[in-house]
Amino acid sequence: MCRSIKTLRPPFTDEVTDDDVRAAALQYVRKISGFRAPAHNAEAFAHAVDTVSRATADLLATLEVRTAVPRRSAG
Numbered sequence: 615m616c617r618s619i620k621t622l623r624p625p626f627t628d629e630v631t632d633d634d635v636r637a638a639a640l641q642y643v644r645k646i647s648g649f650r651a652p653a654h655n656a657e658a659f660a661h662a663v664d665t666v667s668r669a670t671a672d673l674l675a676t677l678e679v680r681t682a683v684p685r686r687s688a689g
């Protein structure tokens with residue numbers, strides 16, 4: 615969908631800032647709404663970005679990221 619949204623969890627990103635989360639939410643809302651900066655839907659657009667930002671932060675805070683298990687070589 616939005617190829618420019620980067621993965622915001624370890625090991626892909628060590629430290630995620632509020633700005634990273636907000637930027638991803640903004641890109642997502644822009645993509646699904648089809649608006650870059652809506653004039654007469656600005657309030658709904660801003661509300662959606664805030665909601666997606668909160669949901670993203672909640673998700674990242676509760677994800678359990680497992681470390682990769684080393685594979686055994688055949689032999």
